[in-house]
Amino acid sequence: MAESNVKVLGTWASPFVMRVKIALHLKSVRYEDVEEDLLAPKSELLLKSNPVYKKIPVFFHAHNPICESLIILQYIDEVWTTSASTILPSDPYERSQSRFWAAYVDDKFFPALRRLVIGATEEDKKAALAEVVEGTVVLEGAFGELSKGKAFFGGDNIGFVDIALGSLLGWIEVIGKQCETKLVSEAKTPRLVQWADCFSAHEAVKDVLPDVDKLADFGLKLRAKILKALAPTN
Amino acid sequence: MSKAKLVILDCWVSPFCMRVKIALNEKGLEYEAQAEDLFGGKSELLLSSNPIYKKVPVFLHDGKPLCESIIIVNYIDETWSSPPLLPPCSYGRAQARFWADFIDKKVFDACGNIWRSKGEVPVEAKKEFIEILKQLEEALGDKDYFIGTTFGFVDIILIPLTSWFFALEKIGGFTVEAECPKLSNWMKRCLQRESVAKVVPPPEKVYEFVLMFRKMQGID
Numbered sequence: 253m254a255e256s257n258v259k260v261l262g263t264w265a266s267p268f269v270m271r272v273k274i275a276l277h278l279k280s281v282r283y284e285d286v287e288e289d290l291l292a293p294k295s296e297l298l299l300k301s302n303p304v305y306k307k308i309p310v311f312f313h314a315h316n317p318i319c320e321s322l323i324i325l326q327y328i329d330e331v332w333t334t335s336a337s338t339i340l341p342s343d344p345y346e347r348s349q350s351r352f353w354a355a356y357v358d359d360k361f362f363p364a365l366r367r368l369v370i371g372a373t374e375e376d377k378k379a380a381l382a383e384v385v386e387g388t389v390v391l392e393g394a395f396g397e398l399s400k401g402k403a404f405f406g407g408d409n410i411g412f413v414d415i416a417l418g419s420l421l422g423w424i425e426v427i428g429k430q431c432e433t434k435l436v437s438e439a440k441t442p443r444l445v446q447w448a449d450c451f452s453a454h455e456a457v458k459d460v461l462p463d464v465d466k467l468a469d470f471g472l473k474l475r476a477k478i479l480k481a482l483a484p485t486n
Numbered sequence: 487m488s489k490a491k492l493v494i495l496d497c498w499v500s501p502f503c504m505r506v507k508i509a510l511n512e513k514g515l516e517y518e519a520q521a522e523d524l525f526g527g528k529s530e531l532l533l534s535s536n537p538i539y540k541k542v543p544v545f546l547h548d549g550k551p552l553c554e555s556i557i558i559v560n561y562i563d564e565t566w567s568s569p570p571l572l573p574p575c576s577y578g579r580a581q582a583r584f585w586a587d588f589i590d591k592k593v594f595d596a597c598g599n600i601w602r603s604k605g606e607v608p609v610e611a612k613k614e615f616i617e618i619l620k621q622l623e624e625a626l627g628d629k630d631y632f633i634g635t636t637f638g639f640v641d642i643i644l645i646p647l648t649s650w651f652f653a654l655e656k657i658g659g660f661t662v663e664a665e666c667p668k669l670s671n672w673m674k675r676c677l678q679r680e681s682v683a684k685v686v687p688p689p690e691k692v693y694e695f696v697l698m699f700r701k702m703q704g705i706d
Contacts, residue, residue, distance in 0.1 A: 304588065304621065318580045320587055327580040344564040345550060351557045356538065390538065 258283040259312035261298060263290055265470050267419035268321040269309040270460050274415050275325050275339055277456035279332040291473055322354055325412060340412050353394050353405070354416035361387040362420065368427055369471075370478055377431075384435055391417065392441040399443075403450045410454055418451040422461050426468045490518035495532050495544040497522050499695050501594070502555040503543040504646030504685050509559045511681035512642070513566045525702075556586055559642060571639045582633055585625055586643040592618045593647050600654045601696050604705050607658045615654070616665050623669040630675060637679060645676045645686065652689030653696040 258276070260283050262269030276283050288298055288308050301310045301317040310317050311324040313331065318324050329339040340347050364387055367380035398405045398413060405413035421436075428435040436444050452461055492510065496503045496519040503519075510517050522532055522542050535544045535551035544551050545558045547565070552558045563571040572579045596618050599611040622644065626632055632640035651662050651673075663670040676682050700706040 313577075316577050318577070318584070320584055323580055323583045323587065326583065327576055330576045330579065344561050345547075345552075347564065348552050348557050348561040351560065352552075352554055355554060355557070360538075 257312075257314045259286055260284070260309055261286045261288055261301065261312070262309040263288050264462055265290070265467060265474075266308055267423060270419040270422075271321045271415050272309045272311055272324050272328070273460045274410075274419065274456050275328045277460065278337045278339065278410065279328060279334065280337075281328070281332055291477060322351075322358065322412075322416065325415060337409065338411070339406075339415065341406070349398060350405075350412040353391075353398065353413045356390070356394075357413070357416045357420070361391065361417075365420070365423065365427060368431065369475060370482065381431060381433070385437075385440065388436050388441045388444060392444050395443050395447060399447075404447065410451060410456065414447075414451055418448070418457065419461075421448055421452060422464055422467045423471070425464050426471050429464075429468065490516075491548055492517035493546040494519050495522050495529070495535070495542050495546070496520060497524055497542050498687060499692055500542055501646035501649065502541075504649070505555045505642055506543045506545055506558050506562070507685040508642050508646070508681050509562045509571065511684060512569065512571065512637070513562060515562075515566060556590060556643060559639065563639070569636075571642065573633050573638070578633065582639045585622070585632060585640045589622070589640070589644050589647070593622075593644070597647065597650050597654055600658045601650070601700070602703070602705060603657075612658050612660060615658075616660070619662065619666045619669055623666045626668060626672055628668075631672070637676065641672075641676055645673065645682055648673050649686045649689055649692050650696070653693040656693060657696070 258281055260269065260272050260276070262272065262285075264287070273283075273285075286297070288295055290308075294306055298308065298310065299306055301312070302308075302319045305319060307319070309321055309324065310319055311327070312318075313327075318327050325339055340350055361384070364380050364383035368377055368384055371377035371380050394413070395405055398407075400407065402408050404410050405417070410418070424435050436448060438445050451457055492515060494503065494506050494510075494517055496507070498521065507517075507519065520529075520531075522529060524542070528540060532542065532544060533540055535546065536553045539553060541553070543555055543558060544553055545561070546552075547561075552561055559571065572582055596611070596615040600607050600615060603611060629635070631637050632644070648662075655661050662673075677686065697706065
């Protein structure tokens, strides 16, 4: 069903925006895609609809703005309820486990990935790389627990943790190429490697994950912008 | 292993543990709080049930461990539905989750920038802390509680952190009441609730703890 009052303010390159789009595709909800240029000054719409963080994604439903990707995912799951595609499990304990691992991705794994890109010294980058690799091993373990032998963290279908982690796959590949390492390796994390393939090929995902070369090119420009902002001013 | 069905691995001064205990009290649930000695050595139970972060609180429901206070409070709300801690409408719930997440991302670290500082507290640290409180005060508006007329999720997430404010005021030389009077009134309102009063320690006791911790860390 076409929804005229559903809008996503974001950019094709942001994994946090990808999460929202994957969730909407999963629920078969049509939306208006509004592109924010990360290399340009922030738009009026962004500043007005997310005054606290001034960040994408912002999700609009009937003109109400909702911010923070994992919160948006929970909103989408609660509003569009079709039994075929739930994002969080229905059992409260399993829901808490899904929330825990999605929070781990955001609070531990992603910051380590980010430090790998913007680390100032070789030592910083080496430490960040070790953290990222350790993180993948921890997530391999989590996959074993949550998937219960099925293809996804969510079981038979993709769910909250799949979307939280899977949205990072493009950047994981780009950053890995820059470091000349496979961050999600067959040797250490064979199940994650298989999961990554299944996730990327999923109907709700394949049109959302961007082309890796295009992402790499954008990454260089974004990195330059971030480093410039972090540089000490004299 | 305790025979109690609901157990919390606890520390009396941890605002994160207080959140869980308040939520349990709101639901009228009996539980056992097992005190962890965070300085003497964490228990085997803590280390095995929270291997990723090795932190309190850990909530055990029939032996099944849950970690991270906001996740635990959500679990308690979803497992024992009365009274509800989140509003019924999805947009209201999203707003509640947003502010709970904001509190977690911003408040404790900003507190740390004040109580962990050696010598004079940097002006920037005080300014940042007050700005964060003012943002919360704006979200509260003229309502009695963050979600309108009933005590709920966001109140539970924030009120424990306010037990540390007296210590910050003494160390930083400011008062929350002067800077954020509406928030200050909200604090008093929440502290009158039995579920909260039973759990939140006297601010002077927290201040003593902070001073002791500063000495231990070589800050004082």
